[in-house]
Amino acid sequence: MARFIFITGGVVSSLGKGLASAALGALLQARGFTVRLRKLDPYLNVDPGTMSPFEHGEVFVTDDGAETDLDLGHYERFTGVAARRTDSVSSGRIYSNVLEKERRGDYLGKTIQVIPHVTDEIKDFIRIGEDEVDFMLCEIGGTVGDIEGLPFFEAIRQFSQEKPRGQCMFMHLTLLPYIRASGELKTKPTQHSVKELRSIGIAPDVLVCRSEGPIPQKERDKLALFCNVRPDAVIAAQDLQSIYEAPLAYHREGLDQAVLDAFAISPAPKPHLAKWEDVSDRIFNAEGEVRVAIVGKYTQLEDAYKSIAEALTHGGMANRVKVKAEWIDAEIFEREDPSPYLEGFHAILVPGGFGERGTEGKIRAAEFARTRKVPYLGICLGMQMAVIEAARNVAHLPDAGSEEFDHEAGKKRFTPVVYHLKEWVQGSHKVERKVDDDKGGTMRLGAYAAHLKEGSKVAQIYGTTRIEERHRHRYEVDIKYRDKLEDTGLVFSAMSPDGRLPEIVEWTDHPWFIGVQFHPELKSKPFAPHPLFADFVRAARDISRLV
Template sequence: MTRYVFITGGVVSSLGKGLASAALGALLQARGYTVRLRKLDPYLNVDPGTMSPYQHGEVFVTDDGAEADLDLGHYERFTGRAANRHDNITTGRIYQDIIAKERRGDYLGGTVQVIPHVTDAIKAFVLSDNEAYDFVLVEIGGTVGDIEGLPFFEAIRQLSTELPRGSTLFIHLTLMPWIASAGELKTKPTQHSVKELRSIGIQPDILLVRCDRPIPPGERRKLALFCSVRETSVIPALDVSTIYDVPIAYHQEGLDDEVLAAFGIPDAPPPALTGWAEISKRLRTPEGEVTIAIVGKYTELKDAYKSLIEALTHGGIANNVRVNLEWIESEVFDTQNPEAHLEGVHGILVPGGFGERGSEGKIAAAGFARRHKVPYFGICFGMQMAVIETLRHEAGLAAASSTEFGPTPEPAVGLLTEWLKGNALEKRAAGGDLGGTMRLGAYPAELKAGTRIAKIYGNTLINERHRHRYEVNMEYCDRLEAHGMVVSGTSPDGVLPETIELADHPWFIGVQFHPELKSRPFEPHPLFASFIEAAVEQSRLV
């Protein structure tokens, strides 16, 4: 029998429901169970693809081309299971499907309503294709009390009565703030949050309480009493130094034991957490450290680069070093010399992005790395800017640019209007919709034998996730290679450049795809492991 765990949040947003869900999934896996994680997002966007990173953080892309919530990245990193488009749904997608059915006449003239039509669609999504899993963990986005979340809370309430008795569980993540002037941890916000949840028919079974210090026994008893849960079901979720400490911390507080006990599984094998302990040890006691400059345009909001940050951490784990990140807003190079900011760093990374703002600063960063022999990693937009920099300053094409920024006589980077996906030809129009119209998901690439990147992968055929509209123009590849920039990988049909590298450089690689999306703490992506290794070598020269 598949068991369902619903994770809700209260008091404030950004408490870490995604991490809590991922950590619980990792703990259940460590006990030998099969786990699937799903995310219900109440916002009206069909997906987060058109939302600014300042609004929503990064957009996570799955192998099958879904633009999804960043929490799916946590799910993949903690469980190792690749997510797909059926693991994340939004209000927008649900309404889009329901309205399409209504227009076709599928409802036979009936009135279409939130209950039962919207809630039935949510329930159908939650229950679909779960036969192979022991546990399905379902995270509900937002905070209890949000008006847009009400259909989702109603749907999971209905499921708790429709599914077999003992097959559902509710975990409520809340905040227990410390009031410095009173010298107390306060239980009232959690009490009010649970009251709100109970008013819509959901009684939490477990409280996962975020706080910055241990919860005294008296407050724990008070929460249990006023929220109608067992005292053992009040689980402190204390702050930890790294997110990879969360599974062990939650196990020590008894979260997985309490979940299994609630499902009537008291004799489950203990979790195998040796691997997590080793990850924690490497992060706490590294043998060295390196500094990586990230030159981007959303550096004020670190969630915009969540998978990137974690992939760099994984690269550090692979080399047993601490990776210190120096965040640099690329626009600063519009008025300041790059040397003042990049001198002394051990590696430079220019991540993906969209639009002209900050592009000249990214070009300047690539140029600094090329001239000063500093390891450089250009991802998606970062690869394109490195190509433009080389064409401008090595090949003498001062007008080299991207059509993303407007008309240009030297379109080194241009809009991708058609490409092969499997055996099908995908087409896009320049003036078409923005949502879901990029080259999305996993695509194969062929690497040239003997190149640095082929040696890093240990293979000449790779498969990586993409998210972009613009591509390097193959017509400029001869000029690039004449000036030392090798097009080391292309699409299988040879039409689209996928990777570039500088032959006469310690480590200078650009990729059109997003390798950070496939990196895991137990399986660091080879490009990030190699990049950090090169940064370690650079640290010995500085």
């Protein structure tokens, strides 16, 4: 039966609870334990699928088709454990489940209340799969004191009381601000945060204190005294140059040992950290640098493309080069020539997105990459824009466009080379969708198989002709234009198993130009870079050495 670690946060948000959770999971794995990580989010959206990336950053997608918080990406990247639908839940999902049960009459006419009905639903979620792993790490989103999060804090308090003594522990992440004018590191915000946590019945076993620099012993002792934790359970979380330093940095601080001590696990298994030492070596001993332009529409918030940024880093590690990713707003290219902006880059990546804004700029970026022979990776919408560019400028379809933009405009303006997917096969059943369906959870989501063309560039990169990748989209490239496009040299090098849906396109007369309908970045890890990103960065490296 699993031991449970509940990770909470205080003082301010965005301190790195997700990273701390992921790093702790990696350290427990390094000591031979099995782990699973979960995120409990207080917001009232059922999931982040309908949120703007500006609101919540990237939407991470699991193999089984769940749209989740981006922290699940950290969990996967650090532990290699594939996230599942049951690893992410929000207040919206919890309340929705409770109300559905009430409508069915499952509560037998009782008055429905936060306690016990909502908290029981949360506890039921936490229990899922508890017999599968040694440790279950559950991160509570937001900060202690948030009104939306109170049911979750109450639920984990109850849960810890219902489990046998020593089966649950609490790790609290706070901020130690440095007041430059007085030259002091202040512990009071952490003290108040712990006081708030204790007022709702939760006493932290381990304190993880985020700071710009080292925490002097005097402040550690003060925190231990006033927050009622052991001195060796006060862990410094200093700012790092790379997030992939975190497992080694937390190990040096004694986080994994403090957690094992809290569970009275002795003697503690010796950690095997060679994998993370190799990751660190590849990051800090790079043998060159490549510049990659990311031409997107949510460039004001880098978290909107978090997995892409990390996958590029992994590709750099595979090639022992540093990848300098630079973000360019696609809308600029709708007004200006892209050449002055894109010259000097060793590769161009056009990521996914929704809606018409910025799409003409993405098309011009694809044209620049095609005509200048610059390595290009188009992901999801980035693939569709590359196909539209080819249709307009090479295949003599000047009005080529997407039904998505016609739908937004309310009138037909384009020859729809990209169309709204109305039905497809998922597993053993057919899925049907309409343009005016609800937005949430109605896309082609999760892992789907694809067959790669023998002898294609992508077949060489993957080393196989059958792959399975994660999808998140509503629109598809129309195969009725396949012959016309392939006659120009744009090959449909991967298709869905039924041959109806294009999954990958590539230019045969280009050094490296590939568009994929899926999201390869979601499966990349620092110790297992995705093959497409590894080869994309290799191509960029080769270009950089020619310049």
